[in-house]
Amino acid sequence: MRGEILLVAADGHVRALLLAELQEAGYPVVALPSLEVALAALATGRVDPALVVLDTHGDPHADVHGIGQLLNFLEEGIPLVLVVGAYNAQALSPLQARADAWLSRPLRVGDVVSAIQQLREKPQRHQDTKS
Numbered sequence: 832m833r834g835e836i837l838l839v840a841a842d843g844h845v846r847a848l849l850l851a852e853l854q855e856a857g858y859p860v861v862a863l864p865s866l867e868v869a870l871a872a873l874a875t876g877r878v879d880p881a882l883v884v885l886d887t888h889g890d891p892h893a894d895v896h897g898i899g900q901l902l903n904f905l906e907e908g909i910p911l912v913l914v915v916g917a918y919n920a921q922a923l924s925p926l927q928a929r930a931d932a933w934l935s936r937p938l939r940v941g942d943v944v945s946a947i948q949q950l951r952e953k954p955q956r957h958q959d960t961k962s
Contacts, residue, residue, distance in 0.1 A: 834859060834881045835858075835859040835860060835861050835878070835879075835880055835881065836853060836858050836859065836860045836861070836880060836881065836882045836883070836884060836947065837860075837861050837863065837869060837872075837878055837880035837882070837883045837884070838850060838853065838860050838861065838862040838863070838884045839862075839863050839864075839865065839866055839868075839869045839883065839884065839885045839886065839890075839893075840862070840864070840884075840885075840886035840888070840890075840914075841864060841865050841886070841888065841889040841890035841893075842886065842888055842889050843864070845886055845888065846862050846864065846886075848940050849862075849884065849886070849940055849943055850862045852940045852941070852943070852944055853884075853943075853944060853947070856944050856947075856948075858947070861878050861880070863878075865890050865892060866885065866890050866892040866893045866897045866898070866901060867892045867897075869883075869885075869901065870892075870897070870900055870901060870904065873901070873904040873905075874904065880905075880909060881909065882909060882910045882911075882912070882947060882950060882951070883901070883905065883909065883910070883911050883912065884912040884914070884943060884947070885898065885901065885911065885912070885913055885914065886914040887913065887914060887915050887916065887919055887923065888914070888916050888936065893919075894919075894922065894923070895922065895923060895925060895926060898913070898923065898926050899926070902926075902929055910931035910932070910950045911929070911930050911931055911932075912930070912931065912932040912934065912943065912946050912947060912950070913926065913927075913930040913932070913933050913934070914934045914935075914936065914938065914943065915933065915934070915935055915936065916935070916936040917935065917936065920935060931950055932946040932947075932949070932950060934946060
Protein backbone atom coordinates (compact mmCIF):
# COMPACT_ATOMS: atom_id res chain seq x y z
CA MET A 832 0.00 0.00 0.00
CA ARG A 833 1.42 3.39 -0.99
CA GLY A 834 1.14 6.11 1.57
CA GLU A 835 2.30 4.31 4.67
CA ILE A 836 5.30 5.21 6.73
CA LEU A 837 8.03 2.59 6.80
CA LEU A 838 9.45 2.53 10.31
CA VAL A 839 12.72 0.66 10.73
CA ALA A 840 14.09 0.25 14.26
CA ALA A 841 16.15 -2.64 15.61
CA ASP A 842 15.33 -1.85 19.23
CA GLY A 843 11.94 -3.49 19.84
CA HIS A 844 11.02 -1.10 22.65
CA VAL A 845 11.80 1.99 20.56
CA ARG A 846 10.00 0.47 17.55
CA ALA A 847 6.88 -0.18 19.65
CA LEU A 848 6.90 3.35 21.10
CA LEU A 849 7.36 5.00 17.71
CA LEU A 850 4.75 2.75 16.12
CA ALA A 851 2.19 3.59 18.81
CA GLU A 852 2.92 7.32 18.61
CA LEU A 853 2.69 7.39 14.81
CA GLN A 854 -0.53 5.39 14.78
CA GLU A 855 -1.96 7.66 17.46
CA ALA A 856 -1.14 10.60 15.16
CA GLY A 857 -3.19 8.87 12.45
CA TYR A 858 -0.43 7.58 10.20
CA PRO A 859 -0.57 4.13 8.59
CA VAL A 860 2.73 2.45 9.52
CA VAL A 861 4.63 -0.67 8.56
CA ALA A 862 7.24 -1.40 11.25
CA LEU A 863 10.24 -3.62 10.50
CA PRO A 864 13.03 -4.81 12.82
CA SER A 865 16.11 -4.04 10.73
CA LEU A 866 17.44 -2.29 7.67
CA GLU A 867 18.27 -5.70 6.19
CA VAL A 868 14.59 -6.75 6.42
CA ALA A 869 13.48 -3.36 5.06
CA LEU A 870 15.80 -3.63 2.06
CA ALA A 871 14.42 -7.10 1.27
CA ALA A 872 10.84 -5.82 1.58
CA LEU A 873 11.58 -2.88 -0.71
CA ALA A 874 13.38 -5.08 -3.24
CA THR A 875 10.43 -7.47 -3.48
CA GLY A 876 7.80 -4.74 -3.53
CA ARG A 877 6.19 -5.83 -0.25
CA VAL A 878 6.34 -2.22 0.93
CA ASP A 879 5.92 0.96 -1.07
CA PRO A 880 6.35 3.74 1.49
CA ALA A 881 5.55 7.41 1.19
CA LEU A 882 8.11 8.18 3.92
CA VAL A 883 10.80 6.21 5.76
CA VAL A 884 11.94 6.56 9.37
CA LEU A 885 15.20 4.74 10.11
CA ASP A 886 16.53 4.53 13.66
CA THR A 887 20.15 3.43 13.33
CA HIS A 888 20.55 2.45 16.99
CA GLY A 889 21.53 -1.21 17.38
CA ASP A 890 21.22 -2.05 13.68
CA PRO A 891 24.51 -3.39 12.30
CA HIS A 892 23.30 -2.84 8.72
CA ALA A 893 22.47 0.83 9.34
CA ASP A 894 25.87 2.08 8.23
CA VAL A 895 26.82 4.33 5.30
CA HIS A 896 26.67 1.40 2.87
CA GLY A 897 23.33 0.03 4.10
CA ILE A 898 21.66 3.44 4.24
CA GLY A 899 23.07 4.19 0.79
CA GLN A 900 21.32 1.04 -0.47
CA LEU A 901 18.09 2.22 1.15
CA LEU A 902 18.38 5.60 -0.56
CA ASN A 903 18.93 3.84 -3.90
CA PHE A 904 15.71 1.83 -3.42
CA LEU A 905 13.61 4.86 -2.57
CA GLU A 906 11.89 6.66 -5.40
CA GLU A 907 12.63 10.33 -5.93
CA GLY A 908 10.68 12.44 -3.49
CA ILE A 909 10.24 9.85 -0.73
CA PRO A 910 11.54 11.52 2.44
CA LEU A 911 13.94 9.81 4.82
CA VAL A 912 13.98 10.63 8.53
CA LEU A 913 17.27 9.42 9.96
CA VAL A 914 17.64 8.98 13.73
CA VAL A 915 21.27 8.72 14.80
CA GLY A 916 23.10 8.46 18.08
CA ALA A 917 26.18 10.35 19.18
CA TYR A 918 28.17 7.13 18.75
CA ASN A 919 27.51 6.92 14.99
CA ALA A 920 26.69 10.48 13.96
CA GLN A 921 30.19 11.18 12.69
CA ALA A 922 30.36 7.94 10.70
CA LEU A 923 26.97 8.66 9.13
CA SER A 924 27.56 12.39 8.57
CA PRO A 925 28.23 11.91 4.81
CA LEU A 926 24.53 10.99 4.53
CA GLN A 927 23.20 14.00 6.40
CA ALA A 928 22.64 16.02 3.23
CA ARG A 929 20.63 13.16 1.69
CA ALA A 930 18.35 12.77 4.70
CA ASP A 931 15.25 14.96 4.74
CA ALA A 932 15.34 15.07 8.53
CA TRP A 933 18.35 14.26 10.75
CA LEU A 934 17.44 13.65 14.37
CA SER A 935 20.08 13.08 17.03
CA ARG A 936 19.70 11.11 20.21
CA PRO A 937 18.68 11.70 22.86
CA LEU A 938 15.26 12.64 21.57
CA ARG A 939 11.62 12.31 22.44
CA VAL A 940 9.22 10.14 20.46
CA GLY A 941 7.29 13.32 19.72
CA ASP A 942 10.35 14.72 17.91
CA VAL A 943 9.98 12.01 15.25
CA VAL A 944 6.27 12.71 14.83
CA SER A 945 6.97 16.45 14.53
CA ALA A 946 9.62 15.85 11.85
CA ILE A 947 7.18 13.68 9.89
CA GLN A 948 4.42 16.26 10.17
CA GLN A 949 6.76 18.95 8.84
CA LEU A 950 7.86 16.77 5.93
CA ARG A 951 4.28 15.80 5.05
CA GLU A 952 3.31 19.49 4.94
CA LYS A 953 6.15 20.36 2.54
CA PRO A 954 5.55 20.09 -1.19
CA GLN A 955 6.84 16.71 -2.37
CA ARG A 956 9.50 18.25 -4.56
CA HIS A 957 12.84 16.64 -3.94
CA GLN A 958 14.35 17.95 -7.15
CA ASP A 959 16.72 20.82 -7.66
CA THR A 960 15.28 23.81 -9.46
CA LYS A 961 17.27 24.25 -12.65
CA SER A 962 16.87 26.79 -15.39
